[in-house]
Amino acid sequence: MSIVVRNIERADKAVIDGLAKCGVATVHEAQGRKGLLASYMRPIYPGARIAASAVTISAPPADNWMLHVVVEQLQPGDIVVLAPTSPSDAGYFGELLATSMRAHGGVGLVIEAGVRDVRDLTEMQFPVWSKAVSAQGTVKETLGSVNVPIVCAGQLINPGDVIVADDDGVCVVRREEAAEVLEKSRAREVGEAGKRDRFVAGELGLDIYGMREKLKTKGLKYV
Amino acid sequence: MSIVVRNIERADKAVIDGLAKCGVATVHEAQGRKGLLASYMRPIYPGARIAASAVTISAPPADNWMLHVVVEQLQPGDIVVLAPTSPSDAGYFGELLATSMRAHGGVGLVIEAGVRDVRDLTEMQFPVWSKAVSAQGTVKETLGSVNVPIVCAGQLINPGDVIVADDDGVCVVRREEAAEVLEKSRAREVGEAGKRDRFVAGELGLDIYGMREKLKTKGLKYV
């Protein structure tokens, strides 16, 4: 059955913005090393760094109909996350859809498939993380669903979850955990800042983290 | 049997130049969603956007002899398209061959294998679409053919066909169809321009394309 869920809960905007500043690696670590999408999900241009509320799509392979359906459901600060029901690298998305999404508040796309018009998308600075770049055209024949839980690039994504994405890839944070993860992420940043100074000064991780004893116990030999 | 076909027909220069301006996605759609090479064919640097007449090479794996043979057959506005007879990611091509090709009018390379000297090629702005970047050296021992039909990255390429290539990948247009495809491409651009304004204004694809009824008929439920 194909459905469009109209009303989803989203995380607090301040929390989302905070997560964007922390970035993927910090957030992923702070929440216990979970939520990272597969490493084949790459940005189409370097430098984008965002966090946004997931509006999800489960779509048939090489059929982008639901990308037109989803736009109406967007609110400012949303990112569309699309997973095909079987593998496809076709080009579901391009500059016109980006224009349409932006007009409705959409800030980006995560898609386990292909995109096209990357030159235009780069000029627009509309960020996309995808499995492929491909101009391959798609059809509009078979329904999918909007705002249902999906598995995208190995991770479960619920509508309203927070997507954090940058040059390192894409990470999902459960909506209910977003505030706590932000807190932990900031704590981690503070801890790393302190360590950075010590590393710059030449201190060793071996000493900063007190690893020498454990290494010795495990049997590491220096020869 | 290994042959070099000296005389091939090429499409009209004005048509080729027109297709370059339209770009891969538009041309691919305009000709009925055909002709796109596999998505693993990527540009070695961003921003190139060309159309050119294909001068084809069928070459043995890891043997770049025919790239020296092909240069003599180039005319201004040609692009070399090479497919190996069995898979290889070796570095068939680098800066010296690019220099030689450019001296004879060659404007780029499409190769289902590897290239090297990408830093130099980027500085020269000699565009290449390839399956891999690799410095792996090749030999000059076994013949191939020049200007025969080849299959490159999943598409049949005839000598003289028009190659359109940009950041989205590579598309082939049959020489005989080039003028008609250009016409359709331009029509498509006009249509898209009109829609772009409507999308910017916030109109939905659902309404622009009149999709609501069909979605309903197919059974899409809003909940």
Next chain:
Amino acid sequence: MSIVVRNIERADKAVIDGLAKCGVATVHEAQGRKGLLASYMRPIYPGARIAASAVTISAPPADNWMLHVVVEQLQPGDIVVLAPTSPSDAGYFGELLATSMRAHGGVGLVIEAGVRDVRDLTEMQFPVWSKAVSAQGTVKETLGSVNVPIVCAGQLINPGDVIVADDDGVCVVRREEAAEVLEKSRAREVGEAGKRDRFVAGELGLDIYGMREKLKTKGLKYV
């Protein structure tokens, strides 16, 4: 048994610097087309071009403990080369470890696995050649070894071997052969410079390399 070898021999600094200027493609050819790592080893940003002494790590999959151990063993001009004992694309390395390595003279990383913080690493201009970009966190539970011979991306790397890396990928030069390879590389550059002028002037490789006779003997037909 897990060991850290403290004292390794390194090649002469002038030789290493000379190899850096020649670049991967030239060095790889000059030493007889050997030593090139697999083409999936890609730089995380374009433009880096270095040569350095390999300090090697054999590490368990998704366990980056030995990257903390290795820093103490670095000398100015060293590059860390890490191979996991079974395939992993986890993010072993990021900005803090880069900061630490740089403080001890490390100039880069070659890793047959993943790295993260690529935005920061790009800003720092700390070059990395890796199989993947991934924020996936790693553990510190199982020992590996430092400065033992490893196989990384299909090539044997001994500690102290010279690593040459640029936009074309990564090549290893045996420490004992480095001076000779530099000499051959420079000879090759001189030869290529001469040929470049001839190519620019429109001479053909067919004539420069005297290939016409051999092509004819092999049976190439012009039609």
Next chain:
Amino acid sequence: MSIVVRNIERADKAVIDGLAKCGVATVHEAQGRKGLLASYMRPIYPGARIAASAVTISAPPADNWMLHVVVEQLQPGDIVVLAPTSPSDAGYFGELLATSMRAHGGVGLVIEAGVRDVRDLTEMQFPVWSKAVSAQGTVKETLGSVNVPIVCAGQLINPGDVIVADDDGVCVVRREEAAEVLEKSRAREVGEAGKRDRFVAGELGLDIYGMREKLKTKGLKYV
């Protein structure tokens, strides 16, 4: 946090056995073409055909500790489903663990990683669907969890869901939907049996399914 959930609900045994007889393709279709794991999940030997209750494991890459933990949680008719937290093809599982699982009622394994002892497992007729065959040893250092929801080969698996697996691959059926899916699967089998006779007799799908009109409307031309 690493947990072992001791008590999970399972589907009715008769339902599970019924699904086994229907097989993967029928069950997948009957439940609306959902639930199929990625096609790289392959049986280690041909001919196995089972359905069983999923006992799930989320495990670190190349660390098989939780496979020892899980055995205690097995009930007769269970199948273990393991997903690593980052990609690994290491050999988590072999003949001894199979022996242990069988002693506690386990009937098979689905693992998005590697297995070994395939000769012994084949002799034992202990079926495994895996991403790889690999003898690569694993460690027992880092905790995972047992009987938590996991994503395995692109599908969400809840503990207690029904796993159907045969030569075509692996499909998951939600525990709550199992009885209904069985009913639909049997209905589908009945429908297919009727059609089979007509196909054997030479009737065409074009006529059996009444496709000619729709094909014509869509524009199919016979030439």
Next chain:
Amino acid sequence: MSIVVRNIERADKAVIDGLAKCGVATVHEAQGRKGLLASYMRPIYPGARIAASAVTISAPPADNWMLHVVVEQLQPGDIVVLAPTSPSDAGYFGELLATSMRAHGGVGLVIEAGVRDVRDLTEMQFPVWSKAVSAQGTVKETLGSVNVPIVCAGQLINPGDVIVADDDGVCVVRREEAAEVLEKSRAREVGEAGKRDRFVAGELGLDIYGMREKLKTKGLKYV
């Protein structure tokens, strides 16, 4: 435009049967090492060895409608060859379609996508060479074409070309060249038979093929 070409020419039955007996490796060599489909095309069970006339399908990704259309066009001794217009591993084909094809004389399938019901197909001994095994369901929404030239797994296939397939993979022979290729294949078999006896007797290829002089000239050193 989607078309079904009803009348195609086929090669002589005796020639086709002769090619089947020669097998893929011999035929591929005999015709000058051309025509081999990519090595990811694998038989779903071992031991099949056939040659047949290609009836071709160009089909959309994950849409198997044209497989129903094609059956009506089959003649005894035909094999269906399907290439999707963009990559798909969905399960286009199973036991019912095989039953239908067999009823109309079809002897096998070559498909650059997925198939299912492999257990049933094995029992029926209906041979398939495919890129994947997958139960993933497909739709019937978008037209393709039957009996047009296609590119399948890297090779151009014209309707009526001869497909030779066995445990080594799949090779295409141009219809017009089939008789000549058969003759060359048989000559090759005779030559190999003579050599086989000499190899059994312990003679070396070095001597049988007279390679020692050429190896010496090229510079091979025995140490």
Next chain:
Amino acid sequence: MSIVVRNIERADKAVIDGLAKCGVATVHEAQGRKGLLASYMRPIYPGARIAASAVTISAPPADNWMLHVVVEQLQPGDIVVLAPTSPSDAGYFGELLATSMRAHGGVGLVIEAGVRDVRDLTEMQFPVWSKAVSAQGTVKETLGSVNVPIVCAGQLINPGDVIVADDDGVCVVRREEAAEVLEKSRAREVGEAGKRDRFVAGELGLDIYGMREKLKTKGLKYV
């Protein structure tokens, strides 16, 4: 420089035979989880289980000349191990070469490339572990070397090292360590036999290996 090393040292026959009986998984574990070739190296038919002395080949891509050279260097009980200098899946090897090798005592082949005639090789029971099955023909133009150290599928192989191979894949044992590894392998087998009985009886690995305390310390919670 291309060389053939005529005299290599081999391990003791009794040791090699002993390792064959232990199999890949046991030997790999017994020597400290090292030496395993990449998991894409698969047997062309199930059931083979051998150990043999490595006679190595470094060969150009798609050029099988050195396979003719190597036969003369074989002694009874040898296995040929071939690594191409750049990736290739061409069919270097088939039934005639197997016949020739067998006549000179060769017992198998490990090749990081393709093989053909798998039906004949299966009938002959000449075991091969390869990266691909492919009938693609190769040339005899460029020299390689015999009995030099090579890297094959991620592992360094020295001539005379012991290759252990079975349905789990391929493992290399250093010649100098072979006797010790056999001893450890047998000890491991004894240990496993004892454990097998306990597992059959229903004892848990948790108790046999005394894991409960360590799991608790690490923080595993039962809920």
